[in-house]
Amino acid sequence: MQTVLWVKALHIIFMVTWMAAIFYLPRLYVYHVQAITENDAKGDARFKIMERKLFWGIMTPGAVLTIVFGVWLWLGYGITGKWMMWKLLLVLTLLAHHIACFIHLRAFRDGHNTRSEKYFRIMNELPVFALFGIVFLVVLKPN
Numbered sequence: 682m683q684t685v686l687w688v689k690a691l692h693i694i695f696m697v698t699w700m701a702a703i704f705y706l707p708r709l710y711v712y713h714v715q716a717i718t719e720n721d722a723k724g725d726a727r728f729k730i731m732e733r734k735l736f737w738g739i740m741t742p743g744a745v746l747t748i749v750f751g752v753w754l755w756l757g758y759g760i761t762g763k764w765m766m767w768k769l770l771l772v773l774t775l776l777a778h779h780i781a782c783f784i785h786l787r788a789f790r791d792g793h794n795t796r797s798e799k800y801f802r803i804m805n806e807l808p809v810f811a812l813f814g815i816v817f818l819v820v821l822k823p824n
């Protein structure tokens with residue numbers, strides 16, 4: 682079996698884990714704001730644990746390994762084209778979203794969150810556009 686196919690399979694597996702966490706963490710932030718608004722101290726403490734484990738246990742390893750196997754495919758096997766440049770631009774928006782999630786993780790951890798439920802609901806939807814764009818670009822490879 683060609684190694685490139687193993688690398689691509691691992692790239693897709695870790696992309697799925699990254700995306701799963703990217704869509705779940707802001708949703709936790711929505712409910713965390715509700716718990717804080719309702720002075721639910723137990724809920725607040727529980728969300729802090731869930732968010733920390735999701736960010737460091739799934740989201741960040743998923744991001745790192747998606748990029749490692751993606752760059753291996755791109756630079757290791759020379760799979761590229763104009764579509765790759767647009768894809769990388771969209772990947773940068775996912776990385777910006779990832780860093781924003783980290784900043785909010787710390788704010789909740791320290792009890793300093795100032796963002797509203799609505800803000801996190803909108804933040805939750807944005808990566809959908811990058812995901813659609815990336816998958817269409819890499820599968821259709823438009824020139």
Ligand code: HEM
Pocket residue numbers: 689692693696700747748750751752754755760761769772775812815816819820
């Ligand atoms: C630095 C980041 C990334 C790089 C360098 C990269 C690079 C690549 C390359 C070179 C391929 C092989 C294309 C082919 O064989 O036709 C590939 C496949 C793929 N990539 Fe990425 N990728 C990255 C991030 C992502 C992300 C964030 C996603 C999704 C959100 C993604 C989704 C996919 C999918 C679905 C495939 C399989 C396409 C197919 O088999 O036709 N990639 N990637």
